[in-house]
Structures are given as structure tokens and as C-alpha cells.
Amino acid sequence: MTQPVALTINGRLREDHVEPRLLLVHYLREVAGLTGTHIGCDTSQCGACTVLIDGEAVKSCSVFAVQADGREVTTIEGLAEDGTLHPVQQAFWNEHGLQCGFCTPGFIMAAAYLLKQNASPTDEEIERGLEGNLCRCTGYENIRKAVRSASEAMNGGTTEASRDLVGSVAAPVED
Numbered sequence: 001m002t003q004p005v006a007l008t009i010n011g012r013l014r015e016d017h018v019e020p021r022l023l024l025v026h027y028l029r030e031v032a033g034l035t036g037t038h039i040g041c042d043t044s045q046c047g048a049c050t051v052l053i054d055g056e057a058v059k060s061c062s063v064f065a066v067q068a069d070g071r072e073v074t075t076i077e078g079l080a081e082d083g084t085l086h087p088v089q090q091a092f093w094n095e096h097g098l099q100c101g102f103c104t105p106g107f108i109m110a111a112a113y114l115l116k117q118n119a120s121p122t123d124e125e126i127e128r129g130l131e132g133n134l135c136r137c138t139g140y141e142n143i144r145k146a147v148r149s150a151s152e153a154m155n156g157g158t159t160e161a162s163r164d165l166v167g168s169v170a171a172p173v174e175d
């Protein structure tokens with residue numbers, strides 16, 4: 001038996017009929033075709049599936065699609081605006097905040113949420129804010145650097161790295 005859902009994903013209303021047991025992450029990837037949201041575990045630990053629901057970071061493997069009914073979901077595909085990367089995406093690019101990139105969409109969504117809550121987090125606050133996200137490549141230092149750099153950029157400053165790369169074209173993070 002399916003149930004109707006209507007949710008806004010990256011600014012677009014979408015209506016479907018889904019099984020009540022369908023997880024939001026599967027809905028996003030398999031029904032909506034938004035494969036930038038990754039699945040990295042089956043224990044709700046890795047954070048690769050992080051999206052924003054009504055502006056709040058949520059692991060999309062831990063909620064059912066029907067629970068997102070009537071709500072606004074933002075995925076990694078919806079973070080850039082008019083072809084311009086979100087400052088966190090740009091900072092991950094500038095600061096080499098990824099290796100294999102599998103965990104990256106989740107880290108970027110969690111970092112964007114963190115910086116929305118706290119524009120100038122300390123290193124400890126960055127670590128706490130990202131503790132629900134795992135990188136199996138163990139590249140945490142550059143991830144932290146990227147968040148610091150995004151924080152600076154969002155507060156009007158620029159970093160060495162972002163100055164070097166002004167004008168360069170960065171590719172969006174996808175699967």
C-alpha cells in the first residue's frame with residue numbers, strides 16, 4: 001500500500017506515492033533521482049546521507065519519506081545558487097577537503113548547517129558539529145580547514161587559498 005507525499009526538494013514541489021517504509025534517502029536517490037546524497041552505512045553513523053529538512057541537518061537514512069511530507073528538503077544538488085557554489089562547497093574545493101569524495105556531500109550539508117547556527121565556530125565547535133559524519137579516508141584536517149575557510153568567506157574575509165582560486169571554475173560535488 002502506498003501513501004501520497006508532497007514535499008519541496010531544492011525549491012521544487014514534488015508529489016509521489018510511496019511505501020510508508022521507504023527511507024527518505026532511498027526516495028531522494030531512487031525516486032527523485034538526486035544521487036548526490038550518499039548511503040555509507042546501514043547503522044545511521046556515517047552521515048553521508050545528510051540533508052536539510054526545514055533547514056535542519058538530518059540523516060536521511062533515519063527518517064521515512066512520508067515523515068518529510070509537507071516539508072522542505074535541501075540536498076547537495078540544491079546548495080549552489082545560480083551556478084555559484086555555496087561558500088562551503090567552494091571552501092572544500094579550495095582547501096582540498098576531500099579525498100575519495102564519498103562522504104563529502106554529507107560533510108558539506110552538515111557544515112552548511114553548522115555555519116548557519118554559528119558563523120564563527122571554534123575548532124572544537126567544528127569538531128562537535130561534524131561528529132556525526134565519518135570520512136573513511138581520514139582526511140579530517142582539510143575538512144576542518146575548509147569549514148574555517150568557509151566561515152571566513154561567509155564573514156566577509158578571504159583566505160590565501162580562496163584568493164589563489166578566484167575566478168576558477170569549480171565542479172559541483174556529486175556522486
Ligand code: FES
Nearest residue numbers: 040044046047061
Ligand atoms: Fe545515513 Fe550512514 S547512510 S548515516
Ligand code: FES
Nearest residue numbers: 099100101135136
Ligand atoms: Fe573519502 Fe571522506 S573523502 S570517505
